[in-house]
Amino acid sequence: MVRRFVGIVSGLLAILFATALSGCYSFSGTTLPSHLHKLVIHSVENKTLEPSLADQITRGLQDGFRQRSNLQLVNEGGDAEIFGVLTQYSQSPQSTSGDKVTTFRVDMLMKVVFVDKVKGDTLYRDEHVPGYGFYAPDNGETEATARQRAVDNLVKVVLDNTVLAW
Numbered sequence: 001m002v003r004r005f006v007g008i009v010s011g012l013l014a015i016l017f018a019t020a021l022s023g024c025y026s027f028s029g030t031t032l033p034s035h036l037h038k039l040v041i042h043s044v045e046n047k048t049l050e051p052s053l054a055d056q057i058t059r060g061l062q063d064g065f066r067q068r069s070n071l072q073l074v075n076e077g078g079d080a081e082i083f084g085v086l087t088q089y090s091q092s093p094q095s096t097s098g099d100k101v102t103t104f105r106v107d108m109l110m111k112v113v114f115v116d117k118v119k120g121d122t123l124y125r126d127e128h129v130p131g132y133g134f135y136a137p138d139n140g141e142t143e144a145t146a147r148q149r150a151v152d153n154l155v156k157v158v159l160d161n162t163v164l165a166w
Contacts, residue, residue: 031164032069032080035118039071040078044110048089053151057086057110060155069163079118082162085111091143094134106146107132110154114162124162129154 041061046054061082065071071080088109095103108131114124131154133146 032071032162033116033119033123036079036116037070037072038074038078038080039065039069040074040076040081041065042081042083044084044086046086048086048108050089050147053089053108053147054086056148056151057084057154060151061158064155064159065163068159079116080123081115081117082158083113083115084158087111091146102138103134103136104143104146105132105134106143106150108150108154110158112158112161126161129157129161131155131157 041058044054044057044061061084062073065073086108088107090107092105092107093101093103094105095101110129110131111127112124112129113122115121116123131150131152133149133151133153135141135143135146135149
C-alpha cells in the first residue's frame with residue numbers, strides 16, 4: 001500500500017513539475033536580436049528579363065516577415081533593412097518521355113543582404129540564394145506555376161536564413 005501511495009505521489013509531482021515548466025518556455029519562431037523592432041524591405045532589383053519576378057519576391061518577403069517574425073514593416077527608418085538583387089532566371093527541360101519533354105524546371109538566383117542598422121552589422125549575406133520550381137504541361141501546369149514555386153522556395157530560404165538561422 002505504501003509503495004502504491006509513493007508511486008501515485010511521484011506521478012502527481014512529475015505532472016505538476018512538467019506543468020510548471022511548460023509555462024516557463026515559449027517559442028516566438030524567431031532568433032532575431034531583441035533590439036530589432038522595425039524592418040525595411042527594399043524592392044528587389046531585377047537583373048533578369050522576367051519583369052514581374054522582383055515584385056513577386058518583394059511581396060513574398062513582406063508576407064513572410066509578417067508571418068514569421070515580430071518585426072514591424074516600415075518604409076523608412078527601420079532598425080534593420082533587407083536588400084535583394086535577382087541576378088538569374090532560367091527555364092530548362094527536366095525530364096522526357098520519348099521525344100517529349102514532360103517536366104520543366106525554373107531556376108533563379110538572388111543576392112541578399114540583411115543589415116542591422118542599430119549596430120551596423122551585416123546579419124546575413126548570400127550572393128547565390130536559390131529558388132526553383134517544376135511544372136508538367138501534361139498536368140495543366142505552366143511556367144508561371146513553376147515560377148511561383150521558385151519564388152516561394154527562394155523566399156523560404158531567405159526567411160530561414162534571416163529569421164531563424166543565426
